[in-house]
Amino acid sequence: MGDWTRPADTFPEDGKRLLIYVVFDRRGEVGDFVLYALEHLRAFCDEIVVVSNGPLTAKGRERLETVGDLVLERPNEGYDIWGYKHGLDAVGERVASFDELLLVNDTWFGPIRPFGPIFDRMNAHPLHFWGMTDHLRVEPHPFTPEDQDYLPYHLQSYWVAVRRRMFTSPEWQAYWRDLPAMKTYSDAVTKHEGIFTQHFTQQGFSGEVAFPTLTDKIENHAVLYAEQLIDAGCPTLKRRPFFQWPVFLDRVAVIGKWTLEAAERNGYPVELIFDDLARNVEPRVLNADAALLRVLSPTDDAYDPAKPLRTAVIAHIFYVEMTDEILDRAGYLPGDVDLIVTTPERERADEIERIVAARKFPGRVDVRVVASNNGRDQAAFLIGCRDVLLSDDYDLVVKIHSKKTPQDGANVGRHFRRHQFENLLAGPHEAANVVALFQQQPGLGLAFPPTVHLGHPTMGHSWWANRPGVAELCAELGIRVPLDEVSPLAPFGSMFFARPQALRLLVEREWTYDEFGGAEAYVDGGLAHILERMPVYAAGELGFHSMTIATPAYLAKSHTAFDYNLDQMSATMPEDTQHQVQFLRRAGYIGWGRFRDFVDMWVRLHRPDAADRVDSLFARTEGVRGGLWRARQRLRRR
Structure with a gap:
């Protein structure tokens, strides 16, 4: 990947590695899966800087200090990307004393498979940066089709390693100095994750991925093919498969239970997964995604x-x-x-x-x-x-x-x-x-x-x-x-x-x-x-x-009752279950099929911008009708 015009280095045998790890915990308490990951990364990292997006409790900070050399807290702004920047700013010029920089966040469980073989393999490759997993080019752009023709091929930003030639370059310093504000998830993808790889490869830096996309389908393979990635030796298991919308996972036939079994089969303590998910995922979603029946x-x-x-x-x-x-x-x-x-x-x-x-x-x-x-x-x-x-x-x-x-x-x-x-x-x-x-x-x-x-x-x-x-x-x-x-x-x-x-x-x-x-x-x-x-x-x-x-x-x-009932309800709707559910959600509450109900549904589906005006019109009409009915009743009583 890239034009390979710049000299690139392998990771030295006596090299030093810095890890900047960004964590977000809505309670500020820090899950056991985070400590487990950092404890296992310690063998490969000479210094660990943990950045918390959001305040920590005293216990949360104490727990992180057992596995990190420096623990920082910042407002929960700018997603993990601005957390990385905060860590880089804190390390400052000392970063030049390291041979490799790891930018990692807490959106994964692991190590499911050992880290050692991955570091050994990637250490031997002369390159400027590498990622754990990647995402194929998407055309048209899923977030900003009106502004950008496509989402470039990119390394996924939850795990990116960068060698010294790149992170001491003027291009690197300019990138982080000029990092734009990121207020939405779409911003995080379009202003960093989706462009980082292309931005640096176009400037002659070379990058690789440890576990390339498994098929030619344009999908998030780290989420949808998590079980297969584990079997291929990938140490990271994304958390998203266990809180993704179950209707979507049904459509793409992702079975979370099989992924959990693969993690357990490889020795990962799955109780750490359930401890985290039980606290942070809607229970009915978790019940479906992890097949907890x-x-x-x-x-x-x-x-x-x-x-x-x-x-x-x-x-x-x-x-x-x-x-x-x-x-x-x-x-x-x-x-x-x-x-x-x-x-x-x-x-x-x-x-x-x-x-x-x-x-x-x-x-x-x-x-x-x-x-x-x-x-x-x-x-x-x-x-x-x-x-x-x-x-x-x-x-x-x-x-x-x-x-x-x-x-x-x-x-x-x-x-x-x-x-x-x-x-x-x-x-x-x-x-x-x-x-x-x-x-x-x-x-x-x-x-x-x-x-x-x-x-x-x-x-x-x-x-x-x-x-x-x-x-x-x-x-x-x-x-x-x-x-x-x-x-x-x-x-x-x-x-x-x-x-x-x-x-x-x-x-x-x-x-x-x-x-x-x-x-x-x-x-x-x-x-x-x-x-x-x-x-x-x-x-x-x-x-x-x-x-x-x-x-x-x-x-x-x-099950037989469910099977028959779903078959009957699907008969008058298009395509698969996901499209049916999305269609019905856009249509909104069906009510009892009155004229007013059908008008409301049509407006929500085709003219959502006019919904308030239609509601106001019906309110005035019903007010007039109510007044006429009351006048009629008064005349009858006379």
């Missing part, structure tokens, strides 16, 4: 009896006649299991105790009469069992309750109950396999059935009126996990497996029964329904990820 085998057990988990079943029983079923389900769990039962009245408690005594439940049983049935199972769990959840006596809790859903039709209520019980605690093998997930994954916080949809209009609507309350409660509790845009990832029905530590943010807050209100408050927008949608976000803030679990028998019903 586990199908529970009804025969083979992955459970390790040599590593039992101290388990408590916390069951709220309002319908005493369901006590036997709850005892049956609790009995499926492996190892020693305690049962804590909550119920709102002494009479119910006495009957429950008689049933439990007759059944001779093997573990410890504690039947508690809660002070109020306000908030039902939610309040009984967070208030009536707060001492249990904060005690550190248990490694795992299973929250269940006597569910009948009498307000829905008989079939709908029966299905919802079976959806909960038969996915959570279908039998001894299935229950043991859920516990095995917690044995195998120390960062797993919750496991619960997928979103119920048979008989329920949850798809696309399951925030209902609860999102504002969830956002308010997240702000109160310091939860900064991004909320899902369309529907939350949540244990609808409020039954789940959980590590008590993952629920700390919810449990440590002291709730009162009055906050939940009476039966009339058990509606969307009420505290109980808000809390039903909170556990995954609360767990994610502490670095715990969540999974959905289902049995083959349930998926046989669920």
